Amino acid sequence: MPGWNEKAVPEQTGRVAVVTGANSGLGYVVARELARKGARVVLACRSEVRGRAAVERVVGEVPGAEVEFGRIDLGDLASVREFAESFPSERLDLLVNNAGVMALPYGTTVDGFETQFGVNHLGHFALTGLLAPMLLATPGGRVVNVSSGMHALANIDIDDLNSERRYRRWVAYARSKTANLLFTHELARRLAAQGADVVAAAAHPGYAETNLQGAAPQMEGRRLMGRMMDIGNRVFAQSAEAGALPLLYAATAPGVRPDSFTGPSFMMWRGAPGPSWRAPWTLNDAAGERLWAASERLTGVTYEALKG
Numbered sequence: 490m491p492g493w494n495e496k497a498v499p500e501q502t503g504r505v506a507v508v509t510g511a512n513s514g515l516g517y518v519v520a521r522e523l524a525r526k527g528a529r530v531v532l533a534c535r536s537e538v539r540g541r542a543a544v545e546r547v548v549g550e551v552p553g554a555e556v557e558f559g560r561i562d563l564g565d566l567a568s569v570r571e572f573a574e575s576f577p578s579e580r581l582d583l584l585v586n587n588a589g590v591m592a593l594p595y596g597t598t599v600d601g602f603e604t605q606f607g608v609n610h611l612g613h614f615a616l617t618g619l620l621a622p623m624l625l626a627t628p629g630g631r632v633v634n635v636s637s638g639m640h641a642l643a644n645i646d647i648d649d650l651n652s653e654r655r656y657r658r659w660v661a662y663a664r665s666k667t668a669n670l671l672f673t674h675e676l677a678r679r680l681a682a683q684g685a686d687v688v689a690a691a692a693h694p695g696y697a698e699t700n701l702q703g704a705a706p707q708m709e710g711r712r713l714m715g716r717m718m719d720i721g722n723r724v725f726a727q728s729a730e731a732g733a734l735p736l737l738y739a740a741t742a743p744g745v746r747p748d749s750f751t752g753p754s755f756m757m758w759r760g761a762p763g764p765s766w767r768a769p770w771t772l773n774d775a776a777g778e779r780l781w782a783a784s785e786r787l788t789g790v791t792y793e794a795l796k797g
């Protein structure tokens with residue numbers, strides 16, 4: 490994939506895409522570039538103010554873009570269901586599960602799940618399951634789950650998915666990103682078993698400058714840490730534009746393999762998209778099955794469309 494960039498995104502006219510967390514950062518770039526190539530894109534965001542502002546911004550940068558706002562709070566399963574039930578299209582070609590939170594102080598979602606696990610994994614697990622019938626009915630459908638190189642810090646603890654025994658913010662984040670990869674692995678396996686024309690793949694941005702790094706310091710009023718994060722972004726991170734390229738590749742490039750993991754080619758940090766290393770535990774069939782079963786139980790979303 491040497492030199493692959495946004496100009497290589499194939500024509501998307503006639504395709505319908507959903508990008509979560511599309512009001513800023515990686516999600517915004519992905520949504521804009523899909524729209525630039527002709528896709529109809531739903532910017533799925535928690536904040537209506539920021540989401541509608543992002544829609545206006547895309548239209549300003551890409552005149553004629555077919556983009557719209559859809560409200561979803563991935564930390565509230567009722568909101569996820571409402572989004573899916575009111576989805577404004579009869580087809581869905583692409584779902585990019587991009588939204589996420591990172592290293593927050595301990596908290597819980599509306600449904601009582603640890604926030605990082607609940608938002609980063611369970612919300613997207615539920616959303617994908619609820620939209621699965623449309624994805625399966627659309628030839629060439631694709632699901633892209635956005636993980637992180639930080640997944641390598643920790644495997645999931647299937648007996649303590651909500652970090653109730655002990656909460657360490659970076660471990661919890663890593664576990665949620667491992668969950669993204671295990672979800673991709675098991676989803677790809679189930680799609681293949683059914684002979685479905687849908688590819689489930691994963692991607693990560695490397696170290697990209699987004700709002701993610703500063704969210705926790707801002708929540709806790711830690712100004713010094715916030716400034717340090719800002720400096721780190723300016724000195725070491727690649728831009729959100731560059732960080733979005735692996736996501737765009739996984740979402741649009743021909744020949745993307747099921748359960749592949751795409752990231753920056755230079756040390757998983759920066760550069761053009763390329764195959765990325767992943768921890769062996771993210772390819773464990775038994776772990777994937779156990780996480781899937783737990784996720785169905787916790788969310789109440791049972792993927793009937795993949796049960797034959």
